[in-house]
Amino acid sequence: MITGYGHFVQLAESLQWDETTIDLTADAEAWPKLEQEEFDQVLGLLAGFCVGETSVATHLTSFQSAASTDDRMVEVLQAQARDEARHARFFDRVVREVAEIPGDTMADRIDALRDRISPDLLELFEERLPATAARVAEDHEQLTAAVGLYHMILEGVVLTAGQHALLQALKGCSVKMPGMVKGMELVLRDERWHIGFGSRVIQSADVVDDQMEELLTQGVKAASAWGDLISHDDIKHVEHLHQRRLKSVGIKFW
């Protein structure tokens, strides 16, 4: 079982952090010394996060209107939207100040990084999520399905896989980048309660058979969305976590 929505509001308040206070000086100095393979993996993952976090921050608004009959849930979604916007700003700050990606705006920098992002990842965040958000804005009954995609698949599988891979890559790099490590750990901490909240919504919902099947198959497929930026073992690990999470919220599929 998972605790009630009130707990998530309190938790969110206690976990606030400011992305502008993270010192990236050492990271910026270390960046040019990255080996080519490290450079490609770290920048590729950062590029994916810029797209992913910007998209989730943008589209969470539709969820709030769909949840409008439950004030507590709206409060949690508002707290989460605040987190997601902060994550997007953090990753944009890293690509701007550490990787020195050119561009006047976040959108410009995302465009400059687009070639490094797999088509599967772009499809998830730039097509499927906006389409799902549009559906839930039109039909509030779609909220459970939308949470299934957003919290269980995009956050629970795709972003979690990328966060662990980036943290692992940073810690194993030939140079130290403490500011990025610190920021990633804080992002991961936020994502844990987001996933807990999504799991709570799914646990409380009357999820029908085809939705269960979709949650499972989408999650397994989405684990590979980062392409070769994430190892096969890490993909399998995230798939396992996804299946275990679904079982824990009462979705029994085998």
Place this chain on the structure above:
Amino acid sequence: MTVEQTEAPAEATRWLCEMCGFIYDPEEGDPDSGIPPGTPFEDIPDDWMCPICGAEKSDFRALEPGEFPEM
């Protein structure tokens, strides 16, 4: 004549994952992870992880009786 008084069995302590809100209930255990129902939290192996968010056992705290009634 004496009346036997029986005490209600003490409720097993539940544990909260402070990272994601998952509550471990000893009565339920975590069978999917090989933890049978009836297993107190203290007896779970140290490498067990939260089934929702993957947090470690050390990220849990014991709930007070009646805490978090909103389920």
